[in-house]
Amino acid sequence: MKETTVPAPTEKNVPDTREETRTLKPPVDIFETDTGLVVVADLPGVDKDSIEVDVEKNILTLKACPAQNLKDDFLRQEYQLQPFFRQFQLSERVDQAGISAEMKYGVLSIHLPKVKEQQPRKIDVTVAQ
Amino acid sequence: MTNFFWEPFQQLQAIRNEMERVFDEYNPTKRGYTRSAFLPSLGARRYPLVNIREDSDKIYVEALAPGLNPDSIEVSVLRDQLRLSGEKAPISPDIKADAWHRNERGAGRFVREITLPAEVDGDQVTAEYKNGLLLLTLAKHAEAKARQISVQVS
Numbered sequence: 001m002k003e004t005t006v007p008a009p010t011e012k013n014v015p016d017t018r019e020e021t022r023t024l025k026p027p028v029d030i031f032e033t034d035t036g037l038v039v040v041a042d043l044p045g046v047d048k049d050s051i052e053v054d055v056e057k058n059i060l061t062l063k064a065c066p067a068q069n070l071k072d073d074f075l076r077q078e079y080q081l082q083p084f085f086r087q088f089q090l091s092e093r094v095d096q097a098g099i100s101a102e103m104k105y106g107v108l109s110i111h112l113p114k115v116k117e118q119q120p121r122k123i124d125v126t127v128a129q
Numbered sequence: 130m131t132n133f134f135w136e137p138f139q140q141l142q143a144i145r146n147e148m149e150r151v152f153d154e155y156n157p158t159k160r161g162y163t164r165s166a167f168l169p170s171l172g173a174r175r176y177p178l179v180n181i182r183e184d185s186d187k188i189y190v191e192a193l194a195p196g197l198n199p200d201s202i203e204v205s206v207l208r209d210q211l212r213l214s215g216e217k218a219p220i221s222p223d224i225k226a227d228a229w230h231r232n233e234r235g236a237g238r239f240v241r242e243i244t245l246p247a248e249v250d251g252d253q254v255t256a257e258y259k260n261g262l263l264l265l266t267l268a269k270h271a272e273a274k275a276r277q278i279s280v281q282v283s
Contacts, residue, residue: 040220042195043195074182107196107261
């Protein structure tokens, strides 16, 4: 699965890179199952209501806005959370209506089912006697 | 791309900012939350990353630890030593090797010891795990608190 490193162009004549806001790229696991793809992303500090997942023109876009409990005045600061953003180019057609996502302990799992024709079909071979 | 020709200086500045950002990625003190956290030997002792804050009678520690099994999290305190341990479980062991497209999230057991800025009272520690962030609130030990001394005027 190809990753699109620059945001997909949305409008004509608008440069599609040189973004003004900085974003973090969440680490992901992507694997295939018989019925589709599963994308698992670490999104610490993200509440389920601030996640946006969408598939448009075969591009999966993942956006999320994390919130930290401690904001400023650090004695020691090892990380700084920023909006998460990542895009992937999907190679197979995805059944958009069947996409589901769940969030647990800061980990987002997205299930992208393949459209029916793309799913492997098992063909029984009968032996003619 | 028409803008590029019409606003060359603005675009050059944008390229410069972008390059600075790229170099920042290689600066370990500035590097944000990256995947090296679970690489053996390199980052194992730096997991989870923490932010620490204190006020006059409490110390707050927030740790970046998504996907932990809440039952596995152990927090212990001795004087000014805080010890965090737990396990980030791998998703599923029975995924075939050729089914993976990407495997970037690490998994494993971790232990991290942190020296706090003051001694804390082990009985007054609260820990909350929410949205992949572990927030600890530790009350400072009575002797470690700053005391206000009133000045007598004779």
